[in-house]
Amino acid sequence: MTAAEKDTEHTTEPSPKAIATAKAFVGGHGGSARAVVENLGRAGARIVLIGEDGQFGDVLVPDAATGxxxxxxxxxxxPHKWDGETTAALKIGAAHRRRMAGARAR
Structure with a gap:
């Protein structure tokens, strides 16, 4: 098997830890959640989870297919995309906004 074949050969089955993390999020935030899969390139993919209560979290996986x-x-x-309805479902508090803004906001 060549190096190129190894790079393209991977599983799309999510790890038990990733599944457990997503299940815990769903259970802790209203019983359902929106999921937006974001391709991060070589770094993998990020699944942004938005609960019924507007809180969000994420899970990182090896690639978008696994997400x-x-x-x-x-x-x-x-599954959802970043559209107006999904963005409106997200509730970000002032403390989180300050943390995202970094030192300049403090």
Whole structure:
């Protein structure tokens, strides 16, 4: 097997830890959540989870295909894109906004 074949050969099955993290989020934030899979390139993919209560979290996986498989594997997750409805469902508090802004906001 060549190095190129190894790079393209990977599993799309999410790890048990990733599944457990997503299930815990869904259970802790209203029983369902929106999931937006973001491709991060070589770094993998990020699944942003937005709960019914507007809180958000994320799960990192090796690639976008694994992220999509995670969404399918967890009851209560529904795939979404970053559209107006999904963005409006997200509730970010003032403390989190300051933390995201960094030292300049303090």
């Amino acid at each position: 999509e498989a995670l969404v399918e594997a967890v009851d209560g997750l529904t």
